[in-house]
Amino acid sequence: xDTEFGLIEWIRRRAAAREGVPLGIGDDCAALRLAGEALxxxxxLMDGRHFRLGEATPDQVGYKALAVNLSDIAAMAGRPVAxxxxxxxxxxxxxAIARGLWEGMRPLAERFGVALAGGDTNAWDGxxxxxxxxxxxxxxxxxxxxxxxxxxDALLVTGPLGGSxxxxxxxPRPRVAEALAIxxxxxxxxxxxxxxxxxxxxxxxxxxSGGLGAVIDEGAIPVHEDAVAIARDDGRxxxxxxxxxxxxxxxxxAVAPDDADRLLAGTPPGCEAxxxxxxxxxxxxLRLRSADGAERVIEPRGFDHLAC
Ligand SMILES: [Mg+2]
Numbered sequence: 001x002d003t004e005f006g007l008i009e010w011i012r013r014r015a016a017a018r019e020g021v022p023l024g025i026g027d028d029c030a031a032l033r034l035a036g037e038a039l040x041x042x043x044x045l046m047d048g049r050h051f052r053l054g055e056a057t058p059d060q061v062g063y064k065a066l067a068v069n070l071s072d073i074a075a076m077a078g079r080p081v082a083x084x085x086x087x088x089x090x091x092x093x094x095x096a097i098a099r100g101l102w103e104g105m106r107p108l109a110e111r112f113g114v115a116l117a118g119g120d121t122n123a124w125d126g127x128x129x130x131x132x133x134x135x136x137x138x139x140x141x142x143x144x145x146x147x148x149x150x151x152x153d154a155l156l157v158t159g160p161l162g163g164s165x166x167x168x169x170x171x172p173r174p175r176v177a178e179a180l181a182i183x184x185x186x187x188x189x190x191x192x193x194x195x196x197x198x199x200x201x202x203x204x205x206x207x208x209s210g211g212l213g214a215v216i217d218e219g220a221i222p223v224h225e226d227a228v229a230i231a232r233d234d235g236r237x238x239x240x241x242x243x244x245x246x247x248x249x250x251x252x253x254a255v256a257p258d259d260a261d262r263l264l265a266g267t268p269p270g271c272e273a274x275x276x277x278x279x280x281x282x283x284x285x286l287r288l289r290s291a292d293g294a295e296r297v298i299e300p301r302g303f304d305h306l307a308c
Contacts (some may be wrong), residue, residue: 007098011116018115020137021082030117032082035145037138041072047127051170053090055256058100058128059235060170065130066105068195070112070174073136075193076143077183080136081113085119088129089153097128107293112176141183144253147210149190151282154260155216159250159273162227162242172249174290179251181268185257196302197246199286203300205254213285215295216278224248243288246302254280 002027012025023031032038045065047053053061065081073080085105089097098121110165111114136143140255175193177246184187190209200220206212227241255263267274278289287295 007095007121008129010099011102014102016110018081018113021115024115024117025081027062029293030082030084032117034081034133034135034137036140037076039073039076039136039138039143041132042128042131042133043068043072044129044131046129053097053128056170058097061130062101062104063108063169064170064172065101065132066108066114066134067172069132069134069247070108070114070176071172071193071195073134074174074176075140075191075251076136076145077141077179077191078138078143079180079187080114080134082115082117083109084117084133084134084135086131087119087121088126089121089123089127090128092124094123095236101130105125112174116266117265139180139183140209144179144183144188144191144207145212146190146192146205147208147286149205149212149254149280151212151280153189153254153280154257154258154276155202155214155278155280156253156255156260156263156274156276156285157194157198157222157250158271159248160222160224160242160252161194161215161248162224162238162245163230164226164245166226166229168173168226169247174249175251178268181271182253182263185235185266185268186255186263187270188253188255190254192252194248194250194252195246197242197244197250198302199298200246200302201252204225205252206284206286209254209280211284213281213283213287214278215281215289216289218288218290218294219287220275221276222273222275223275243298244302
């Protein structure tokens with residue numbers, strides 16, 4: 001199978017059919033039939049930049065590369081339909097790496113009902129690069145954007161944050177079902193998946209929503225046990241990790257306060273970890289409120305892929 005055509009055949013034989021994808025791997029293009037507005041997202045992972053082959057296995061890389069795209073579809077409250085996988089494989093071990101990538105992607109694709117519907121395969125003297133594009137569809141309720149937050153909105157997150165570098169960053173759980181259930185239950189004004197860190201991604205939402213601000217209750221932020229573990233080593237407070245580490249891939253959403261009450265009282269399926277962490281304000285800037293009511297300004301900084 002270690003030729004491009006052999007590899008494509010190997011994948012094609014294993015690719016499951018999916019409704020809405022009348023034509024998958026094997027022709028010049030795939031054909032999709034979407035029920036709603038098309039949502040398209042793409043993400044590239046490079047060896048030496050986003051992972052190190054050797055520390056991460058090819059199947060972990062395949063899993064993550066697909067999962068981060070599914071997380072972006074979740075952030076719009078969409079349903080994923082088809083994935084397109086372009087890879088540059090290191091010549092030395094191309095076949096084994098390609099099979100590993102596939103083994104990592106397949107269980108996710110099956111769980112989320114995504115067809116692996118095409119892509120491009122190359123081998124070269126350079127390191128592994130994998131770029132996945134996922135096409136999804138918005139539901140009849142429409143796609144949720146970053147830009148709809150309003151002053152007074154409650155801010156919620158779908159799960160605990162911080163410390164993902166202990167290993168969770170390699171196996172993010174895309175919150176697709178959670179997003180659909182929440183969007184079905186209430187009108188979600190704005191949503192984003194937390195990849196750069198809570199503070200930075202909240203900053204993106206506030207910026208896109210017309211330069212708003214927010215007050216976060218320090219004690220309300222769900223801090224992951226991994227953040228506590230890292231804090232024990234580096235001496236920084238766990239909540240700092242929850243605010244800035246990133247790669248959590250939980251969702252951050254803004255909803256009307258009544259809708260937040262409704263969501264927290266009658267938790268949609270799978271959303272038991274949903275927490276209210278703060279409120280959107282028309283006063284620009286991000287403020288952290290401690291238990292005694294004191295507020296301090298925090299920077300919407302997180303992980304910037306172009307800065308380092
Ligand atoms: Mg995103």
